[in-house]
Amino acid sequence: MLKTVREVTGSDARDVSTFARDYASAFSEQCLFMRPYFADAQRAGDLFAQEVLGYISDTAMPFPTSDHCDGRRFFNPTGLAGQPFSAVPRVLLERRTPWPRRIDEPVRLPPRLDGARAIVTFVGHATFLIQTAAGNILTDPMYSQRAGPLNIFGPRRVRQPAVQFYDLPPISTVLLSHNHYDHCDRRTLSRLAERFDPLVVTPLGNGALVRSCGIRRVEELDWWQEAKTSALPITLTPAQHFSARHPLDRNRALWGGFALVAGGSRIFFAGDTAYASFFRDVRERLGSIDLALLPIGAYEPRWFMQSVHMNPAEAVQAHMDLEASESVGMHFGTFQMTTEGIDEPLRALEEARRARDIPPAKFRTIGFGEFVRVG
Numbered sequence: 001m002l003k004t005v006r007e008v009t010g011s012d013a014r015d016v017s018t019f020a021r022d023y024a025s026a027f028s029e030q031c032l033f034m035r036p037y038f039a040d041a042q043r044a045g046d047l048f049a050q051e052v053l054g055y056i057s058d059t060a061m062p063f064p065t066s067d068h069c070d071g072r073r074f075f076n077p078t079g080l081a082g083q084p085f086s087a088v089p090r091v092l093l094e095r096r097t098p099w100p101r102r103i104d105e106p107v108r109l110p111p112r113l114d115g116a117r118a119i120v121t122f123v124g125h126a127t128f129l130i131q132t133a134a135g136n137i138l139t140d141p142m143y144s145q146r147a148g149p150l151n152i153f154g155p156r157r158v159r160q161p162a163v164q165f166y167d168l169p170p171i172s173t174v175l176l177s178h179n180h181y182d183h184c185d186r187r188t189l190s191r192l193a194e195r196f197d198p199l200v201v202t203p204l205g206n207g208a209l210v211r212s213c214g215i216r217r218v219e220e221l222d223w224w225q226e227a228k229t230s231a232l233p234i235t236l237t238p239a240q241h242f243s244a245r246h247p248l249d250r251n252r253a254l255w256g257g258f259a260l261v262a263g264g265s266r267i268f269f270a271g272d273t274a275y276a277s278f279f280r281d282v283r284e285r286l287g288s289i290d291l292a293l294l295p296i297g298a299y300e301p302r303w304f305m306q307s308v309h310m311n312p313a314e315a316v317q318a319h320m321d322l323e324a325s326e327s328v329g330m331h332f333g334t335f336q337m338t339t340e341g342i343d344e345p346l347r348a349l350e351e352a353r354r355a356r357d358i359p360p361a362k363f364r365t366i367g368f369g370e371f372v373r374v375g
Contacts, residue, residue, distance in 0.1 A: 063204055063254075068223065073251045074205070074243070078276055080307040081251075082242035091304045097341035103159050103333075108369030110169055117263030117375025120291060122366050123163050125334035126183055128269070128293060132262040134231040135172030139258070139269050139293070140183040141192060147182035147335050149246075154181055155335035158342070162369030165191060173230055176202040177271030178255035179209055179243050182335055189213035201227050201234055205253030209245070223256055224285065233261040237282050239273035241308050257282075265290040265375040268322065272331070274307055275314035279321035291374050292324035296349055296365070297332030300340040309338075312348035316356055319363050327363040328372060 065071045075081065083091075111119055113131050121129040123138075130137040143165050148154015171192060177183055184206070192198055193214035200210050200218045207218045219229050221236035241255040257271040259282065268282065268289045283289065299311040310318065312329070319327040332345040346365060353363055366372060 064222065066222070068238070069204075069254070074254045075251060076240045076242075076276070076307075077238075078240060080240065080274070082308045083304050087304065091301065094301050094304075094339050096336070096339045097344070099158055099336045099342045101156075101158070103342075105159055105162055105368045107160075107164055107167075108162050109167055110163055111371055116373045117265040118267060118291075119371050119373055120267065120293070120328070121163060121371040122328070122330065122368055123161050124159055124368055126177070126272070126295070126331050127161065128330070129163055129168065130260070130262070130267065131169065132232060134262065136169050137173045137175060137232075137260070138168075138171050138192070138198075139175045140177055140271070141174055141188045142182060142185045143188040143191070144185050147185070147337070149181070151185075151187055155337050157335060159334050159368055162367075168196075171196040171198045173232070173234070174198050174200045174215075175234070175258045175260075175269060176200055176206060176210065177239070177257060177269070178203065178241060179206055179245055179249075179253050180272065181245070182337065183272060184209065186213045189215060199229060201230060201236075201258070203236055203254035203256045205243075209253070221256075222254065235259045235286060237268070237270075237286075238276075238278040239271050240276040240278070241272050241274065259286050259289075263375055267374060268292045268324070270294050270318070272308070273310060275310045275318055277321075279318045283322050289322045289324040290326070291372060292319060292322050292327040293330050294318055294327050294363075295331035296329035297340070297345040298337045299345075300338050305338060312345055313352040313355070315349070316352040316358060316363060319358070320356065324362075326361070326372070329363070329365040332365070333368070 062071050063069050067077045068074055110121060110129055110131060113119055119131045123129055125142055126140040127142050128139045143161050144151045145157050146152060146154045174192060189210060190213045197216060200215050202210060202220055204220045204222050207220045210218050219227050221227060223236055223238045225236055227234040237257040237259055239256045242251055243253045243255050244250040258269045260267050266287060266289050270293060272295060294315045295310055296312045296315045299305050299309045329349055333342055
């Protein structure tokens with residue numbers, strides 16, 4: 001039975017379905033740019049409600065209390081949090097460096113494993129294909145053209161996925177770090193469910209959203225827990241971030257990164273995160289990191305982004321905290337989500353490396369569709 005809005009949000013006690021449709025209709029009335037896509041605002045409201053109703057009724061379930069959860073909402077142990085929705089209009093007024101409308105990259109086929117412990121291919125943004133002898137993994141799969149509600153709103157994709165969806169090898173496991181639209185795309189999850197029926201490993205509170213996409217097998221983890229149903233050892237690690245799909249569900253689901261072991265080699269996928277001391281904890285608790293996948297983009301302006309996204313200098317510090325044998329940058333050059341230019345993360349990473357005397361081979365970016373062999 002659907003919970004009331006008071007149970008979910010602590011506010012007006014109306015039925016969730018009524019609230020969601022009213023909210024969506026009001027939203028659509030105020031957004032004139034929706035008109036080219038819908039004949040009327042009610043139609044827009046109904047479609048937006050579908051985005052909400054697929055999982056909102058399960059967002060009030062209790063969770064274990066901890067240093068990052070009060071039983072109903074999650075938070076960062078540092079006390080830092082993302083800016084409120086009310087700050088969005090201010091950041092939209094910030095001067096944005098224009099990005100190209102489209103950059104064409106060659107489409108690549110996944111390489112053969114050929115005895116490697118793992119091959120990690122950069123598909124784009126935070127999506128990596130990790131091929132191992134025990135099965136193939138996708139991180140934060142995103143194959144849609146916009147990162148936003150209904151795949152109509154939000155930033156437009158500038159670079160297409162470097163490995164096309166129909167060229168993917170069988171996917172056994174999806175690592176889903178959190179519920180933001182650029183990392184958790186319902187349309188892509190539905191396509192994966194239909195084609196591969198994968199296991200999705202994700203932080204606490206994301207299960208209802210994932211199941212609403214047709215995924216049958218979901219394992220939700222708290223920080224430092226290890227998956228029990230995956231073919232490879234997979235541990236959920238902390239991140240400093242937040243979660244929200246709409247104004248009603250802020251921090252009702254957890255966020256995190258992942259460490260996995262393939263043939264004795266450990267790969268760390270940071271997900272979406274600001275810099276914090278937990279990177280040292282990952283190294284101390286889990287052991288040496290052979291390859292770290294670290295975000296380096298979507299970091300300006302700092303007043304808005306510093307509590308949730310690392311800049312390249314902070315990513316270099318995370319690399320050092322992890323004592324990673326090799327790090328590869330991600331989360332850049334795909335969707336313009338913030339104000340910095342499309343190539344600025346690459347320049348800033350080079351400067352940060354030089355400042356810390358880190359050789360380029362130790363922390364670099366790879367081209368879209370290029371790969372790293374591990375082991």
